[in-house]
Amino acid sequence: MKKYIIVGFLIVALLLVAYLTFVIAAIKIVVGSIFLIIFALALIGLWITWKKKTED
Template structure:
């Protein structure tokens, strides 16, 4: 009986680790997308300022 409990516990731990891995990856992708958006806006502002001085 304890063998089945250990196997069940290991499967639950593996599922929890996989779930948190995907959650962290989703958060990182969202954060990266926000940072890319901010960088694109900053680059656009710099380009507009550079063009307006000429």
């Protein structure tokens, strides 16, 4: 009986670690996407500013 409790505990621990790994990875992807969007908007703003200065 003790063996089944240990195996069950290890399976629960494995599922918990897998879940936390997925959640942390998803959070990192979301944060990275937000920073990528901010960078792209800044780059577009810089390009528009450069275009306006070269047209004058």
